[in-house]
Amino acid sequence: MDLDNLIQQFQQKDTVAFEALYNMYAENICGVINVIVKDSERSQEICQDVFVKIWEKSDQYDTSKGRFFTWILNIARNAAIDEVRSKTHKNQKKNLPVDSLVGIFESGEDLNSKMDTIGLQSLLKGLKEKCILLIDMLYFKGYTQKEAAKELDTPIGTIKTRIRSCISNIRKNMA
Amino acid sequence: MDVKEYIASGKLELYVAGALSPEENLEVQHYAIQYPEIRKEIEAIEKAILELTESASPKMPQDGFAKIKAEIDDVIPFTPEGSKTRRTPWGSYLGWAASILLAVGLFWMYNENAKLKSEIELTNQEKQNLEETLSETQEEVTATEGLLEEIRDKNVTVIALGGQTVSPSSYAKAYWNKEEQKVIIDAKGLPEPPDGFTYQVWSLKLDPLTPTSIGLLDDFVSQDTRLFTLENANESEAFGITLEPEGGSETPTLEQLYTLGAVGA
Numbered sequence: 001m002d003l004d005n006l007i008q009q010f011q012q013k014d015t016v017a018f019e020a021l022y023n024m025y026a027e028n029i030c031g032v033i034n035v036i037v038k039d040s041e042r043s044q045e046i047c048q049d050v051f052v053k054i055w056e057k058s059d060q061y062d063t064s065k066g067r068f069f070t071w072i073l074n075i076a077r078n079a080a081i082d083e084v085r086s087k088t089h090k091n092q093k094k095n096l097p098v099d100s101l102v103g104i105f106e107s108g109e110d111l112n113s114k115m116d117t118i119g120l121q122s123l124l125k126g127l128k129e130k131c132i133l134l135i136d137m138l139y140f141k142g143y144t145q146k147e148a149a150k151e152l153d154t155p156i157g158t159i160k161t162r163i164r165s166c167i168s169n170i171r172k173n174m175a
Numbered sequence: 176m177d178v179k180e181y182i183a184s185g186k187l188e189l190y191v192a193g194a195l196s197p198e199e200n201l202e203v204q205h206y207a208i209q210y211p212e213i214r215k216e217i218e219a220i221e222k223a224i225l226e227l228t229e230s231a232s233p234k235m236p237q238d239g240f241a242k243i244k245a246e247i248d249d250v251i252p253f254t255p256e257g258s259k260t261r262r263t264p265w266g267s268y269l270g271w272a273a274s275i276l277l278a279v280g281l282f283w284m285y286n287e288n289a290k291l292k293s294e295i296e297l298t299n300q301e302k303q304n305l306e307e308t309l310s311e312t313q314e315e316v317t318a319t320e321g322l323l324e325e326i327r328d329k330n331v332t333v334i335a336l337g338g339q340t341v342s343p344s345s346y347a348k349a350y351w352n353k354e355e356q357k358v359i360i361d362a363k364g365l366p367e368p369p370d371g372f373t374y375q376v377w378s379l380k381l382d383p384l385t386p387t388s389i390g391l392l393d394d395f396v397s398q399d400t401r402l403f404t405l406e407n408a409n410e411s412e413a414f415g416i417t418l419e420p421e422g423g424s425e426t427p428t429l430e431q432l433y434t435l436g437a438v439g440a
Contacts, residue, residue, distance in 0.1 A: 015244060015247070018247075019240050019244070022239070022240050022243065023240070025225075026235045026239060026240075027228075027229040027232040027234065027235060028224075028225050028228040028229050028232070029228075030232040030233060030234075030235050031227075031228035031229050031230065031231035031232035031233075032228050032231070034231050034232060034233050035228075035231045040233030041233075043233055044233060044235060044236065044239075047235060047239075048239065048242055048243055048246075051240075051243045052243055052246050052247060055243070055247045056247075063204065064200075064201065064204065065200075066190060066191075066193055066200055066204070067190075067191060067217070067221060069191075069221055069224075069225070070190075070191055070192070070193040071193075073193065073228075074193050101231075104231070117230075119226075119229075119230035120227070120230035120231055123226060123227055123230055124227075135227070138188075138189065138192040138194050139191075139192050139224055139227070139228070142193070142194075143194060144194045144195075144196075145189050145194045145195060145196075146196075148194070159185070159189075160184055160185030160186060160188075160189060161184075161185050162185070163185050163188045163189060163192075164183065164184070164185035164188055166188075167188045167220055167223055167224075170223045170226070170227060171219065171220075171223050174222075174223060174226055
């Protein structure tokens with residue numbers, strides 16, 4: 001079924017459509033949470049909660065907010081960041097370690113025995129560290145372009161061209 | 176717009192990350208609808224991010240959705256959709272109530288309208304009656320004024336007729352216009368005649384006593400003014416009024432002489 005139709009039915013509280021969306025995105029959402037929380041069991045629990053939240057907020061989504069995946073990605077990031085904050089008592093998103101993805105990649109640090117570390121490494125193969133750092137900030141930590149530019153002390157234009165080249169690298173690795 | 180340049184700008188990657196400003200977000204959205212290449216590029220970028228994020232997943236349990244479903248099923252009764260099915264159909268009750276009310280209202284209006292119409296008819300009837308009464312009254316006024324004029328005429332002699340033995344309290348007046356040979360009798364002071372009887376007016380010559388009938392006061396009761404105009408061509412010396420059987424008599428019944436008065440007395 002067409003994704004737009006599926007989303008529409010989900011917004012009309014169709015649980016079958018919701019299950020289809022869950023099957024499409026559960027692993028992605030859980031992966032994002034896992035990179036932030038670094039605890040596979042806790043990540044699974046948060047992931048469940050996030051989908052319940054997505055169901056409850058279904059009427060708040062509209063296409064003007066962007067891609068459906070971007071919308072649920074944002075909900076997942078916020079839930080995971082809240083979890084880390086409540087543990088570490090840190091009040092700023094900026095204070096979160098932004099090297100988690102770098103760490104996983106470089107050390108082959110296995111967050112979970114079931115995790116596809118080899119897959120992750122092959123996707124990030126050949127990417128520079130500042131690339132992985134930027135991906136971590138923008139996709140996993142939810143930095144805006146402005147926040148990322150400020151954090152890295154780099155103009156927004158450079159942020160744009162850099163992320164373009166980084167994602168292109170991943171796409172090459174996928175092929 | 177150069178689509179290739181736009182794709183190369185890196186904006187689409189930031190769009191998928193949700194890192195653009197709201198204005199730029201809308202701009203990308205707009206172009207994605209307008210240019211299929213841009214939409215395809217966005218989907219390709221998203222696919223890369225999906226691969227990347229999936230590879231970081233600790234893998235969800237097989238029955239993952241069952242747990243979520245159990246939780247959202249509890250939530251369902253509180254959603255607008257769930258409560259809607261259980262709701263009493265007030266809307267349809269209200270609809271019926273409204274249409275019944277309307278029907279009753281229309282019937283009432285129809286009745287009121289009919290009532291008003293018949294009231295208007297009645298009022299019109301009353302108006303007509305009043306107009307008739309008015310014209311009758313005007314006629315009466317004209318007649319009375321005419322009488323008054325006649326009574327006030329300088330040629331009129333007024334003769335007071337006093338009550339006699341049979342009815343001492345009775346009285347009458349005669350306004351005699353000798354020129355016009357007319358007598359107006361004012362019979363206000365006479366009692367109503369009994370059934371089958373009528374008053375008769377006599378012109379009298381005294382020496383010798385010769386009565387001449389000058390007329391009857393017919394329709395005594397219906398004549399409200401009690402004023403009667405009679406012809407009198409006689410050289411009258413007195414006037415008398417007697418009660419006679421209906422139709423009048425040849426000679427006066429003196430025992431029933433009610434009033435009498437002499438001219439110039």
